[in-house]
Amino acid sequence: MRKLFLLIFCLPVVSVLQAQQFGGHPPSTxxxxxxxxxxxxxxxxxxxxxxxxxxxxxxxxxxxxxxxxxxxxxxxxxxxxxxxxxxxxxxxxxxxxxxxxxxxxxxxxxxxxxxxxxxxxxxxxxxxxxxxxxxxxxxxxxxxxxxxxxxxxxxxxxxxxxxxxxxxxxxxxxxxxxxxxxxxxxxxxxxxxxxxxxxxxxxxxxxxxxxxxxxxxxxxxxxxxxxxxxxxxxxxxxxxxxxxxxxxxxxxxxxxxxxxxxxxxxxxxxxxxxxxxxxxxxVDSVKNDAVSNWAQQQKHFSGDEEFPQWIDANTVVLVKSSYKKIPAFYLRNLTAGSDTRLRTKDISLDNYFSYRNGKIVYAAYEADVRWAWKDYSVLKVLDVHSGQQQTITHHSRYFAPDISADGKQVVAVDVQTGGAATLHILDASSGAVLKKVPNPKQLYYSHPKFYKENTVLSAIRTTTGANTLGLVNINDGSVEELLPYSFHVTGFPLVHGDTITFTAAYQQRDELFALVNKQLYRLQTPANTGTGNYQWSTMNNKAVYSAFTAAGYHLVQQPITADSWKPMDADAFSSSLFTYExxxxxxxxxxxxxxxxxxxIGRYRKAFNLINFHSWRPYISDPDYTFSLIGQNVLNTLQTEIYFNYNTDEKFKEVGASAVYGAWFPYFTLGVAGAFDRQENDSPAVKTWNEVNGRLGLQFPFTFNGGRYYRRLSFSGGINTHQVYYTNFAKTKYADKQFEFVDGSVTFTMQSQVARQHIYPRFGINLFSRYRTIINNYSGFQWLTSAALYLPGAMPTHNLVITGAYQKRDTIGDYGFSNSFPMSRGYLGYNFYRLPEMYKYGVNYHFPLVYPDFGIGNIVYFQRLRANGFYDYTDVRYYRQNLHLELRSAGAELFFDTKWWNEYPVSFGIRYSRLFDGEVQGLGPNQWEFILPINLLGR
CATH class of the missing domain: 1.10.390 (Neutral Protease; domain 2)
Structure with missing residues (x-):
C-alpha cells in the first residue's frame, strides 16, 4: 500500500514531465x-x-x-x-x-x-x-x-x-x-x-x-x-x-x-x-432523429467514419477508426453496405484527406531525427487501385492538401515558422513546387480546394480572427470573398461543378450549406437535426456526410431533392454567436x-538560471526507494538531481548527484555517487564494502517517427572511475580497489499506432543491450541484452508478447557489476547475479476481461480488468562447478486499470506464479505477488 500511495503522489508530476521535451533545439539557436x-x-x-x-x-x-x-x-x-x-x-x-x-x-x-x-x-x-x-x-x-x-x-x-x-x-x-x-x-x-x-x-x-x-x-x-x-x-x-x-x-x-x-x-x-x-x-426541445436513434441503439462506441468522398455512383472512400482499430482508408459499397480496407493511414495529426481520379492525398507526421522541437508534415499520395503509396515531400510543413481533378497537381497550405501561411501548387508525382501563391494580406488558409483554372477555393482567416470562404487567384493572391467576414466558423469546403458545399456554425449547430452562383442555401439534413454535420459530398443527386453522434462520426446517405435546398441570406452569418444566454x-x-x-526585445542568455532546483521528489522502483532534489532550467537543457537511495534487496544506502546537459548534441552526462554498506555472502562471514563512482558520459538520442511506426534509437556511453573500500571482516581479507570502467548501451523501440483499447501495440519491438568492462588494474565485464516482441493476438485487443534476455560476465571475480537480469517470475534474482552466463525467454498472452466503468466514492474508478497468462524459462550456468539450473514458472496476472480521485491513472495487479523448480531457492510451488506494471514501450 505504501508503494501505491507514493506512486499516486508522483502522478501529477509525471504527466507534466511527459509533456516536456528535453533539449530539442540545435546549439546554434x-x-x-x-x-x-x-x-x-x-x-x-x-x-x-x-x-x-x-x-x-x-x-x-x-x-x-x-x-x-x-x-x-x-x-x-x-x-x-x-x-x-x-x-x-x-x-x-x-x-x-x-x-x-x-x-x-x-x-x-x-x-x-x-x-x-x-x-x-x-x-x-x-x-x-x-x-x-x-x-x-x-x-x-x-x-x-x-x-x-x-x-x-x-x-x-x-x-x-x-x-x-x-x-x-x-x-x-x-x-x-x-x-x-x-x-x-x-x-x-x-x-x-x-x-x-x-x-x-x-x-x-x-x-x-x-x-x-x-x-x-x-x-x-x-x-x-x-x-x-x-x-x-x-x-x-x-x-x-x-x-x-x-x-x-x-x-x-x-x-x-x-x-x-x-x-x-x-x-x-x-x-x-x-x-x-x-x-x-x-436540447430537450430537439426531436429525435435517425442519427440519434442509431446512436441510442449502439451498445458502445461504434467508431468514426470521416471525410466520405465519392468514387463512383455506388462507392465512397472514407477513413474509419474505432477504439479497437487505428485509422485506415476504406472503400464502402453503399448498395451492399460492405467495406473493403485499402491501407492503414500513416501517423497523422488528423484524418483529413482528399480524393480525385483514383488518388488520395493527405498530410502525415514525421519527426526530425535529432531535434525534438522540430517535426514535419509531409504529403502522401495513395493510388486506390494499386494500393501503392508515395511520399512526395520531405522535411515540409504542408497541411490539408487537395488533388486536382486530373490527379496531376496538389494544392496545400504551407505554414512557416511562426504561423504564416502560403498556398503552394505542387506536382502530384514528384512534389516539386510549381507555384507559391502570394499572400499580401497575410491571411491564414485552411482546407483549400481546386476550383477553376488559376483559382483555388479556401477557408480564410484574417489576422483578427474573422473568417470566410474565398476564391484565391493563384497568380497574384487576390481574394474574392464568397461570404461576409464573421466569427461564425466556416470550413470543410468541397467543389462539385458549379456548386460549393461547406459547413458553418449557425445558431446552436454546425450545419451544411451550399453556394450556387453565389446564392446561399442551407442544406436540409433530416437524418440529423441535433448535432453537427460535416463533409457533405454529392454525386448523381445523392449525398453523403458525417454526422456527430454519441457512438462516433456516422456516415449518412440521403437523396438530394428540391426540398434539400433552403435559400438563405448571407447576412445571417453576421449575427452574434450563440452563448446559451x-x-x-x-x-x-x-x-x-x-x-x-x-x-x-533583448537577448535571452541560455545560461540564465541554468541550475534551477525546484522540487523534492519521492520515487520507487522496487527494490530502490529514492528521495531526490531535482532541478531543470526554463529551456529544459539542463536536468540536475541530488538524491538519497535505499536498496531493500542488498540493504545498502546511496547518495549521489547527476546532471544531463542537452543543449548540445550529443547530450553530456555527469554523475557521482557513493554507496554504503553493500554486502555479499562470503562463507563463513558476510563481505561488506563501500564504493564511490564518478561518471562522465554521452547520449545520442535519435527519433525516426514516421510512416506507420514510431521508432526511437538511443546510444549512450561513458567512462567511470570506481573505488571500493572494504569494511569490517572484509577489510582484513581484501585489498581496496580503484579502477576505471567503461559502459555503453543501445536502446531501440519500434511500435505501431495504438487504438484506445489496445493493451500493447499490434506490432512492436523493444531491444536493450548494455556492456560494462574494467579497463585497468583489474578484470571484469558484464553484458546484458533483453528484448520484447509484441504481436497481435486472436482478437484486435489481444497481444502475444515474447520476451528474452541474455547475460554474460567474467569468472575472475575481481568485481561484480550490479544486476538487472529479469529472472523468471516468482523467483528471487539476486542469488545468481555473479554467475557467468544466464538466459531467459518468456511467453505472454494479454487480453481484456471486462470494462466495468465502475467507481467507489469518487476515490477509485475501474476502467478495465485485463489478464495475462505467462510461461518463463531461465537457464543459469556456472562452468567451474559444472552448475546448470533451470528456473521455470507459469502463471497468470490480473491487472486493474484504474483512475484515483477522478484524475490519476494507475495500473496495478496481482500475480500468481507456479514454480516448477522452486526448491533451488527454497521456495514453495505457489507464489503470490502484488505488482505495479511498467510498459516497456513507454506508451
Missing part, C-alpha cells in the same frame, strides 16, 4: 525575450516571432489587471517559451519548473478551437492557468510547497481542485475575452448534446473518468458548463471563494465539494446536476489582437 514584471516571453531569434510575442505580452498584461480579481489577487512572474518549429498545436503551464510553453502551429480544423489567431487564444487560455497557480499556494497547499517544492504544490492543487475546474475556467476566460472561444462554438457542445439526444445518461464518476468502451466527453466540456453556470448564477466571486477554501483544504476531506456547498447553499450533487440541466434544456459573457469586452504596442 539564439533566443530573444520580452521581459517585464508580469512575464518573460522567450522565443528563438530570427524566427519572425516579434509580432506574436508582442501580442502575448500585451494580452497577458491586460489579463493580469482585468481578470485576476475573479480568481485572486496574487501575481507571480511567468516564463513563456514559444516553440515555432513543431507541427503540433498545443500549450501548457506547469510547476516543476514554473513556466509555460506555447506550440505555435495554428490548427487547420477551425471548428474545434475557432479562428481566433492561435497565439492570442493561447495567451487567453494559458494565462488563466497561471492565475490559478498564482492563487492556489495557500493553507495546506502551501505546506506541500514547503515540503516538496513546486511539484508538491502541483500535487496538492490537483488533489484539492478537480481537473474539470482548471480547464473549464480557462475555457471560460478564452470565451469571455475573445469574440469566439470554445464556449461560443457549436462543435464544443456536440459531445454532451449527442449523449443527451441518445439518452445515454452516464454516472457522474463515468463522466469524470471516461471510458475505454463508450464515448465520454473530456473534462474541458464538463468543466466549462460547471464553471459558466456557477459564474452565471452566483456571480464573479463565486469560484474565487470556492477555490480559496479548496486550496487551503478547509475541511480537509473533499474541500472543493464542501466549498461549493458553502457558497452556493446547495449540495455538490444538486449544483452539478443543475449546471448540466442549464445547458441540457436547449449567459449574461456573464456580455459583461466584459473582448481583448483585441494587439501587435501595436512597443516592447524592448
Amino acid at each position: 539564439k533566443w530573444n525575450q520580452i521581459n517585464n514584471d508580469t512575464l518573460r516571453v522567450i522565443f528563438p531569434a530570427q524566427s519572425g516571432l516579434e509580432k506574436q510575442a508582442t501580442d502575448i505580452a500585451a494580452t497577458v498584461q491586460r489579463l493580469a489587471v482585468q481578470t485576476t480579481p475573479t480568481i485572486g489577487s496574487r501575481m507571480r512572474k511567468i516564463n513563456i517559451v514559444l516553440q515555432p518549429r513543431t507541427t503540433i498545436s498545443n500549450a501548457y503551464v506547469a510547476l516543476g519548473p514554473w513556466r509555460s510553453e506555447f506550440y505555435l502551429m495554428p490548427p487547420q480544423n477551425p471548428f474545434d478551437l475557432g479562428t481566433t489567431p492561435w497565439y492570442h487564444m493561447l495567451a487567453l487560455h494559458e494565462y488563466r492557468h497561471v492565475q490559478q497557480f498564482n492563487n492556489f499556494r495557500k493553507g495546506l497547499s502551501r505546506v506541500a510547497y514547503y515540503l516538496f517544492g513546486q511539484e508538491g504544490l502541483a500535487m496538492a492543487n490537483s488533489a484539492a481542485i478537480p481537473n474539470w475546474f482548471w480547464e473549464g475556467d480557462a475555457v471560460y476566460q478564452e470565451t469571455l475575452k475573445s469574440q469566439q472561444g470554445r464556449g461560443r462554438l457549436p462543435f464544443f457542445f456536440n459531445d454532451y448534446r449527442s449523449l443527451w439526444l441518445a439518452n445515454k445518461n452516464y454516472s457522474w464518476m463515468k463522466l469524470r473518468n471516461g471510458s475505454l468502451r463508450d464515448f465520454v466527453p473530456d473534462h474541458y466540456h464538463l468543466g466549462y458548463m460547471q464553471v459558466a453556470y456557477g459564474r452565471e448564477k452566483y456571480g464573479p466571486d463565486f469560484w474565487k471563494n470556492v477555490t480559496d477554501d479548496a486550496a487551503r483544504f478547509n475541511g480537509v476531506l473533499y474541500p472543493f465539494q464542501r466549498a461549493i456547498k458553502k457558497y452556493s447553499h446547495t449540495s455538490y450533487t444538486t449544483f452539478r446536476n443543475e449546471a448540466m440541466q442549464y445547458f441540457r434544456v436547449y 449567459l449574461g456573464s459573457l456580455k459583461q466584459d469586452q473582448p481583448l483585441p489582437v494587439d501587435t501595436s504596442r512597443s516592447y524592448r
Whole structure:
C-alpha cells in the first residue's frame, strides 16, 4: 500500500514531465525575450516571432489587471517559451519548473478551437492557468510547497481542485475575452448534446473518468458548463471563494465539494446536476432523429467514419477508426453496405484527406531525427487501385492538401515558422513546387480546394480572427470573398461543378450549406437535426456526410431533392454567436489582437538560471526507494538531481548527484555517487564494502517517427572511475580497489499506432543491450541484452508478447557489476547475479476481461480488468562447478486499470506464479505477488 500511495503522489508530476521535451533545439539557436514584471516571453531569434510575442505580452498584461480579481489577487512572474518549429498545436503551464510553453502551429480544423489567431487564444487560455497557480499556494497547499517544492504544490492543487475546474475556467476566460472561444462554438457542445439526444445518461464518476468502451466527453466540456453556470448564477466571486477554501483544504476531506456547498447553499450533487440541466434544456426541445436513434441503439462506441468522398455512383472512400482499430482508408459499397480496407493511414495529426481520379492525398507526421522541437508534415499520395503509396515531400510543413481533378497537381497550405501561411501548387508525382501563391494580406488558409483554372477555393482567416470562404487567384493572391467576414466558423469546403458545399456554425449547430452562383442555401439534413454535420459530398443527386453522434462520426446517405435546398441570406452569418444566454459573457469586452504596442526585445542568455532546483521528489522502483532534489532550467537543457537511495534487496544506502546537459548534441552526462554498506555472502562471514563512482558520459538520442511506426534509437556511453573500500571482516581479507570502467548501451523501440483499447501495440519491438568492462588494474565485464516482441493476438485487443534476455560476465571475480537480469517470475534474482552466463525467454498472452466503468466514492474508478497468462524459462550456468539450473514458472496476472480521485491513472495487479523448480531457492510451488506494471514501450 505504501508503494501505491507514493506512486499516486508522483502522478501529477509525471504527466507534466511527459509533456516536456528535453533539449530539442540545435546549439546554434539564439533566443530573444520580452521581459517585464508580469512575464518573460522567450522565443528563438530570427524566427519572425516579434509580432506574436508582442501580442502575448500585451494580452497577458491586460489579463493580469482585468481578470485576476475573479480568481485572486496574487501575481507571480511567468516564463513563456514559444516553440515555432513543431507541427503540433498545443500549450501548457506547469510547476516543476514554473513556466509555460506555447506550440505555435495554428490548427487547420477551425471548428474545434475557432479562428481566433492561435497565439492570442493561447495567451487567453494559458494565462488563466497561471492565475490559478498564482492563487492556489495557500493553507495546506502551501505546506506541500514547503515540503516538496513546486511539484508538491502541483500535487496538492490537483488533489484539492478537480481537473474539470482548471480547464473549464480557462475555457471560460478564452470565451469571455475573445469574440469566439470554445464556449461560443457549436462543435464544443456536440459531445454532451449527442449523449443527451441518445439518452445515454452516464454516472457522474463515468463522466469524470471516461471510458475505454463508450464515448465520454473530456473534462474541458464538463468543466466549462460547471464553471459558466456557477459564474452565471452566483456571480464573479463565486469560484474565487470556492477555490480559496479548496486550496487551503478547509475541511480537509473533499474541500472543493464542501466549498461549493458553502457558497452556493446547495449540495455538490444538486449544483452539478443543475449546471448540466442549464445547458441540457436547449436540447430537450430537439426531436429525435435517425442519427440519434442509431446512436441510442449502439451498445458502445461504434467508431468514426470521416471525410466520405465519392468514387463512383455506388462507392465512397472514407477513413474509419474505432477504439479497437487505428485509422485506415476504406472503400464502402453503399448498395451492399460492405467495406473493403485499402491501407492503414500513416501517423497523422488528423484524418483529413482528399480524393480525385483514383488518388488520395493527405498530410502525415514525421519527426526530425535529432531535434525534438522540430517535426514535419509531409504529403502522401495513395493510388486506390494499386494500393501503392508515395511520399512526395520531405522535411515540409504542408497541411490539408487537395488533388486536382486530373490527379496531376496538389494544392496545400504551407505554414512557416511562426504561423504564416502560403498556398503552394505542387506536382502530384514528384512534389516539386510549381507555384507559391502570394499572400499580401497575410491571411491564414485552411482546407483549400481546386476550383477553376488559376483559382483555388479556401477557408480564410484574417489576422483578427474573422473568417470566410474565398476564391484565391493563384497568380497574384487576390481574394474574392464568397461570404461576409464573421466569427461564425466556416470550413470543410468541397467543389462539385458549379456548386460549393461547406459547413458553418449557425445558431446552436454546425450545419451544411451550399453556394450556387453565389446564392446561399442551407442544406436540409433530416437524418440529423441535433448535432453537427460535416463533409457533405454529392454525386448523381445523392449525398453523403458525417454526422456527430454519441457512438462516433456516422456516415449518412440521403437523396438530394428540391426540398434539400433552403435559400438563405448571407447576412445571417453576421449575427452574434450563440452563448446559451449567459449574461456573464456580455459583461466584459473582448481583448483585441494587439501587435501595436512597443516592447524592448533583448537577448535571452541560455545560461540564465541554468541550475534551477525546484522540487523534492519521492520515487520507487522496487527494490530502490529514492528521495531526490531535482532541478531543470526554463529551456529544459539542463536536468540536475541530488538524491538519497535505499536498496531493500542488498540493504545498502546511496547518495549521489547527476546532471544531463542537452543543449548540445550529443547530450553530456555527469554523475557521482557513493554507496554504503553493500554486502555479499562470503562463507563463513558476510563481505561488506563501500564504493564511490564518478561518471562522465554521452547520449545520442535519435527519433525516426514516421510512416506507420514510431521508432526511437538511443546510444549512450561513458567512462567511470570506481573505488571500493572494504569494511569490517572484509577489510582484513581484501585489498581496496580503484579502477576505471567503461559502459555503453543501445536502446531501440519500434511500435505501431495504438487504438484506445489496445493493451500493447499490434506490432512492436523493444531491444536493450548494455556492456560494462574494467579497463585497468583489474578484470571484469558484464553484458546484458533483453528484448520484447509484441504481436497481435486472436482478437484486435489481444497481444502475444515474447520476451528474452541474455547475460554474460567474467569468472575472475575481481568485481561484480550490479544486476538487472529479469529472472523468471516468482523467483528471487539476486542469488545468481555473479554467475557467468544466464538466459531467459518468456511467453505472454494479454487480453481484456471486462470494462466495468465502475467507481467507489469518487476515490477509485475501474476502467478495465485485463489478464495475462505467462510461461518463463531461465537457464543459469556456472562452468567451474559444472552448475546448470533451470528456473521455470507459469502463471497468470490480473491487472486493474484504474483512475484515483477522478484524475490519476494507475495500473496495478496481482500475480500468481507456479514454480516448477522452486526448491533451488527454497521456495514453495505457489507464489503470490502484488505488482505495479511498467510498459516497456513507454506508451
